[in-house]
Amino acid sequence: MSEYSQNKTIIERIIDYYVRNVSRDNQKRAWKWTFRFFVLATIVTIGFPTYVMLKSAFQPEVTLFSNTFHWIPPAVTLENFRELFSGTNFWTFYLNSIIAALGTMIISVTGATLAGYALTRFSFPGKKRLAQSVLFSYMFPPLLLALPMFMIWRDFGLINSFPGIILAHSARSLPFDIWLMWKFFQTVPISYEESAWVYGAGRIRAMRDVAIPMALPGIVAVSIFSFAISWSDFTLANLLLTQEGMKTLPIGMIGFIEQQAVNWGLIMTASVMMAIPAFLLVYFLQSYLLRGFSVGGLG
Template identity: 45%
Template sequence: MSTDTGHGTQEVDYRGNVPLWRQLSFDQRRRVKKVAFYISLFGGLAVIIFPLFWMFSTAFRPQSQMFTRPVPLLPESVTLTHFQTILTDSMFLTFYANSIIVALGVVLLTTVTSTLGGYGLTRLDIPLKKTFARTILFGYMFPPILLAIPMFIFWQRLGVIDTYVGLILAETAISLPFSLWLMWKFFQTVPVSLEESAITAGATRFQAFYDVALPMAKPGMIAVAVFSYAVSWNSFTMPKVLMISESKWPLTIGVYSFTQQQHVYWGQVMAASALIILPAFVFVFFLQKYLLRGFRAGGIG
């Protein structure tokens, strides 16, 4: 912009008073936003991936390099000694088997219960069913530590303390509220007209559910199965409170056997942790398509 000061015309630039962001063109702003998005994305991924990277790096690191200063990100040499040690430990294999038994029991019980409950809440004429379906989700908001002591007292009276049945029921009680809500939301996306057509053709209510609604609910059931598996497999509080015998401990508790009062076998701890997350990684990797479909149909994400 030009001004006449009596001594000739001078150019005056007012851009110094304008924020830098407003000085950019539309394309420049879009590029800046895109760069900022990717920086934030990769920063978040780094925060998530680095602990996993460090776990595997420590699991393959020889004991002699465990406490060198400075600690290198990658071990100078690779060893499988830590994996061989825990895989030849009969107690570790027992812990692994215990986790598998409990996780499968929780997955089966939660999936069946939430599927039947979600179907009933959407198809049957139950008083206050919407209020019940919405309020049951509050049960998932309570941390397990608040439920541990009351559940221990109740389970003790039932005589299921230190049993697989007791732990499966406890883990199912934790994962069921969210699973039931998810299946309730999912069955709302299944057209009722398809079941009505099957019933008109002579099918019973159960046949319409089993042959029509259940196959269409498979993504939601898989999402529930993955969720309940993750809750059970990673649980620490309930096994610590309910399981007394060491021979019945799951992996999350059994990994303590690699720690002593004056020493922690970090190589074995990290090797055990790597083997703990492996089934979850494989489970989610092969079922991620159904998992995303189930969560999206349930109104999540």
């Protein structure tokens, strides 16, 4: 018998012994604890950088690079927050980011809802191919689109303006948003709208009163996704927003990197403040988000 066959026979014997001698309850318990281990490992992997960010934000800068790692900071201070709020243009950057993210959210939700409804309810040649090509356009990285977008935006006078950055972020977010709403409207039975038509409602009213409320989880998922795209964008904002008063928070944080040093205290503090809106948005709307992504084929 070859060495490969011997190894295979040994493995088969181990599996057969496990199946015959280990009860089904013990097998389920083993798989359960294995699953818990991987979940815990994932939480630790994701949570540790967040913990370091929070700890560094409340820690004096002189102790950030101590040779000894402390799980609890030896000293806690709010000096980083005072310097961030009073010594930088943080609130200007923060307000600009909020305006850009909310504007992107409004345009993306409106455009994706109308386009997703039209792709689901109307028939025209090449509809399925059009829907698939919309998602394909999302695969292009922002860096590839940045230069052509800059040239077009410059010709239309949209550089250093809220309409310009909102349209840029919407163009980046809309392909996936349209595909998600197209998938979600497919789960809304058209018979409900037909019942509304029987009672005298037009298509627009049936869409507003019947289809859109039933597609609310998908709309919430699109809202969160488009908000995140705009809130965390660096590439397009760095190219389209050059004036100090128009910069968003990811671009404004570059100013905390000095020529000879990096102000890690300010960077970590700004990162904490930047994470708060996204965390609250996802936390309060997480049930809609999970349902919307599961319908879209991501769950």
